[in-house]
Amino acid sequence: MRKTRVLLVAAATAALTLAACTTDEPTETAPEDEAPADEGEQEPEDSGDDAADDEGDDEPAESEDGEWFVRADYERQLAQRDIEPEGPADQPWLQAIEPEWVDTSEFAQEENRTLCFSNASVSNPWRVTGWITMQQQVDVFTDAGEIDDFQVSDAADDDNQQISDIQAFIDSGDCGALIISPSTTATLTPAVEAACDSGIPVIVFDRGVNTDCMVTFIHPIGGYAYGADGAEFLVENLEPGSSVLALRILPGVDVLEHRWAAAQEIFADSELEILGDEFTGGDGAQIKDLVTQYLQRGDVDGIWMDAGDGSVAAIEAFEDTGNDYPVMMGEDELSFMRKWEETGMTAIAPVYSNFQWRTPIEAAVKIWNGEEVPAEWVLPQEPITEENRGEFLERNADMPSLHYAKFGGEDLPGYPEAWQDR
Amino acid sequence: MTATDPGRAAATSTGTRLAGLAGRLFGGGGPTVFALLIVIFALIFVMNPSFAEPPSLMAFLKAAAPLVVLAVGQYFVIVCGELDLSVGSLVGAQVVIAAALIDGEESRTVPVLLVMLAFGALVGLVNGLITTLLKVHSLITTLGMMLVLYGAIRLWTGGSPKGALSEAFRTAGRGGIDMPVVRQLPWALIILVAVVVLAIVVMRSSYGRTLVATGDNDQAAMFAGVRVWQVRTSAFVLSSLMATLAGVLIGGFAGVTAQVGQGLEFTAITAVVLGGVVLGGGRGTVVAAMAGALTIQALFTLFNQMALPSTIRPAVQGVIIIAAVAYAARERAGPGAQDHAPAAPPDQNPDREPAAT
Numbered sequence: 003m004r005k006t007r008v009l010l011v012a013a014a015t016a017a018l019t020l021a022a023c024t025t026d027e028p029t030e031t032a033p034e035d036e037a038p039a040d041e042g043e044q045e046p047e048d049s050g051d052d053a054a055d056d057e058g059d060d061e062p063a064e065s066e067d068g069e070w071f072v073r074a075d076y077e078r079q080l081a082q083r084d085i086e087p088e089g090p091a092d093q094p095w096l097q098a099i100e101p102e103w104v105d106t107s108e109f110a111q112e113e114n115r116t117l118c119f120s121n122a123s124v125s126n127p128w129r130v131t132g133w134i135t136m137q138q139q140v141d142v143f144t145d146a147g148e149i150d151d152f153q154v155s156d157a158a159d160d161d162n163q164q165i166s167d168i169q170a171f172i173d174s175g176d177c178g179a180l181i182i183s184p185s186t187t188a189t190l191t192p193a194v195e196a197a198c199d200s201g202i203p204v205i206v207f208d209r210g211v212n213t214d215c216m217v218t219f220i221h222p223i224g225g226y227a228y229g230a231d232g233a234e235f236l237v238e239n240l241e242p243g244s245s246v247l248a249l250r251i252l253p254g255v256d257v258l259e260h261r262w263a264a265a266q267e268i269f270a271d272s273e274l275e276i277l278g279d280e281f282t283g284g285d286g287a288q289i290k291d292l293v294t295q296y297l298q299r300g301d302v303d304g305i306w307m308d309a310g311d312g313s314v315a316a317i318e319a320f321e322d323t324g325n326d327y328p329v330m331m332g333e334d335e336l337s338f339m340r341k342w343e344e345t346g347m348t349a350i351a352p353v354y355s356n357f358q359w360r361t362p363i364e365a366a367v368k369i370w371n372g373e374e375v376p377a378e379w380v381l382p383q384e385p386i387t388e389e390n391r392g393e394f395l396e397r398n399a400d401m402p403s404l405h406y407a408k409f410g411g412e413d414l415p416g417y418p419e420a421w422q423d424r
Numbered sequence: 425m426t427a428t429d430p431g432r433a434a435a436t437s438t439g440t441r442l443a444g445l446a447g448r449l450f451g452g453g454g455p456t457v458f459a460l461l462i463v464i465f466a467l468i469f470v471m472n473p474s475f476a477e478p479p480s481l482m483a484f485l486k487a488a489a490p491l492v493v494l495a496v497g498q499y500f501v502i503v504c505g506e507l508d509l510s511v512g513s514l515v516g517a518q519v520v521i522a523a524a525l526i527d528g529e530e531s532r533t534v535p536v537l538l539v540m541l542a543f544g545a546l547v548g549l550v551n552g553l554i555t556t557l558l559k560v561h562s563l564i565t566t567l568g569m570m571l572v573l574y575g576a577i578r579l580w581t582g583g584s585p586k587g588a589l590s591e592a593f594r595t596a597g598r599g600g601i602d603m604p605v606v607r608q609l610p611w612a613l614i615i616l617v618a619v620v621v622l623a624i625v626v627m628r629s630s631y632g633r634t635l636v637a638t639g640d641n642d643q644a645a646m647f648a649g650v651r652v653w654q655v656r657t658s659a660f661v662l663s664s665l666m667a668t669l670a671g672v673l674i675g676g677f678a679g680v681t682a683q684v685g686q687g688l689e690f691t692a693i694t695a696v697v698l699g700g701v702v703l704g705g706g707r708g709t710v711v712a713a714m715a716g717a718l719t720i721q722a723l724f725t726l727f728n729q730m731a732l733p734s735t736i737r738p739a740v741q742g743v744i745i746i747a748a749v750a751y752a753a754r755e756r757a758g759p760g761a762q763d764h765a766p767a768a769p770p771d772q773n774p775d776r777e778p779a780a781t
Contacts, residue, residue: 124582126584126682127584127585127682130582130584131584253734253735277731278731279734280728280734281734281735283683283686283687284681284682284683285678285681285683285684285686286678286679286680286681286683286684287487287490287674287677287678287684289678290487290677290678291487291724292728294483294487295725295728295729296728298472298474298475298480298483299472299474299728299729311681311682311683312678312681312683314679315678315679315681318598318678318679322483322598323479323483324607337679402584402586402587403588403680404584404585404586404680404682
């Protein structure tokens with residue numbers, strides 16, 4: 003019995019010391035290495051011996067074309083930020099960056115104007131805001147007689163559910179056009195292809211799929227641009243040698259991984275020290291606890307976040323521990339924007355354009371009318387800065403705190419009640 | 425409530441001897457969790473001496489308070505032989521309800537707190553009555569309740585909480601009394617101490633003994649004149665009230681997010697089990713359960729101090745928890761290690777398997 007007990011204690015201490023050794027090593031020898039290290043590759047190394055870690059330290063910090071980093075995409079997105087989009091400036095959801103117009107006359111028809119929409123989910127405030135905007139846009143076209151019926155299915159973030167939702171739409175034969183907001187990229191690709199094969203026009207927006215069979219793929223510039231907007235702001239506004247903490251929601255989601263991959267790329271060329279990157283699940287309590295602990299260990303001069311959820315909790319951690327405000331990357335979520343104005347801190351609000359939820363409806367009607375649409379409809383994606391913050395706050399003064407400033411629905415008839423009573 | 429002598433069983437090192445002393449001091453319970461707590465804190469202090477400064481400790485306790493409160497509630501349910509999986513969802517629901525009803529108006533704070541208490545008690549009552557009168561296993565009842573609450577809140581808010589908490593509401597979880605040395609004595613700590621004292625008093629009362637007796641052997645308790653269904657239902661009500669209090673603390677601490685409360689039920693159950701409380705009921709002390717909660721929170725802190733990559737943390741956490749619970753189970757199974765432990769041979773100890781999961 004004594005032997006087993008000793009074994010158990012040994013196992014527990016081994017687990018602790020092993021973890022302690024392996025992580026102490028890289029943090030001491032190369033603090034910057036921790037941040038750019040790819041999570042997926044880092045893990046097996048860490049549980050191995052120290053020798054493997056030492057080798058890892060010598061590798062260049064920016065892993066070329068890692069699992070979530072495609073340099074060509076990264077460079078294209080960064081360049082797209084400076085390109086003047088085509089289309090009306092006061093209707094950004096109709097603008098397109100470098101559009102390649104395609105003819106849709108083969109889909110022009112008046113008979114079946116039933117619009118179908120397979121939604122991945124409404125599981126976060128960003129999607130909820132967009133979903134309301136989309137419904138309001140549909141109402142406009144229904145009143146104008148452009149859309150007869152709007153059928154929706156919600157897959158609640160379940161790939162299998164969405165595959166069968168799409169199949170059900172195809173089988174019903176009701177749909178005159180199908181909009182898909184895929185829940186994940188690879189898994190949904192065959193379902194989207196099946197929808198294309200059925201002959202109805204297919205419109206994909208937000209997250210992408212690995213096919214170009216759809217008539218148009220609508221999305222803002224993308225995750226690399228989003229992550230880079232924040233990272234560049236931190237680099238510009240912090241002294242060399244300052245420390246930055248990265249807070250992330252969860253691993254493995256492409257739009258979020260791209261944001262972090264771009265930030266790593268930019269931080270690697272800077273003099274900033276990355277203290278760590280932590281997954282928080284977007285949970286305010288966890289974020290606040292984490293940031294508080296980092297502040298106990300030393301100074302945190304800047305915060306990079308892959309999404310604005312819980313950014314206020316991070317700011318409060320600085321307030322409650324009596325530290326100066328960090329240079330902050332938030333999002334155009336109103337709770338953050340209001341806190342930003344109230345505190346006057348140095349910050350930027352990158353935007354993952356929420357108004358993109360209007361565009362698929364516009365696209366469907368254009369396709370039915372035989373008008374040209376861009377094959378890849380890249381919408382503008384411009385961060386909110388201190389200069390135009392006041393304007394956006396004023397516009398959204400009566401909106402709830404988890405609303406997104408660039409929702410782009412101010413001209414819709416349901417404004418503002420539809421977004422207030424959610 | 426049990427006069428045990430755990431120190432004798434495991435006086436293998438100074439750490440465990442200290443822990444045994446702590447165990448005795450705080451009214452019994454396995455020394456494992458106290459040993460683990462001391463070891464983790466020692467490691468944290470070594471890695472980062474500034475953590476030992478009073479303001480840092482206060483911040484730690486402020487963040488730990490909700491989990492400790494939840495662990496107390498979960499202890500009541502587990503020790504009488506049931507489980508409560510609905511507490512995480514209930515915490516989330518209460519915070520979202522509070523934000524929607526208060527909507528930033530200071531004057532509504534107190535009425536809304538009363539509404540939350542009533543709602544919490546109702547949830548506990550429903551959990552308890554379905555489990556005891558309809559004889560649905562509590563795992564299923566509370567799993568169902570967890571989904572019902574989660575779904576109802578999503579239906580009501582459309583996935584995005586509305587409204588805002590008032591400053592007064594947030595004071596409990598965020599504010600404190602400014603004073604020298606500790607910088608700020610958090611209200612959460614004062615509330616926590618009150619909960620600890622209350623919990624110990626409850627467990628030393630005849631009600632507490634009945635609770636443990638019910639978990640140990642409900643047939644025997646019934647023959648002894650205990651109304652088992654009443655005792656168990658009241659445990660569920662206590663658990664839900666504690667979850668409500670935890671909701672007030674978490675909402676105060678961090679404000680409203682759509683994810684608040686997610687996964688807390690399992691953290692709370694882990695905390696209780698880590699404290700040496702046996703799933704299935706009848707054994708373990710409330711103080712050890714609270715120590716379990718502090719240990720988990722300290723473990724999170726230690727991971728942060730070590731800058732352990734997020735991805736490896738759950739694995740390390742799992743190994744430590746299994747090792748600690750298995751160690752404690754061996755100790756319990758040892759001859760005469762605990763006064764009312766059944767003299768089961770170690771290999772057939774029925775507690776080990778469920779405790780490790």
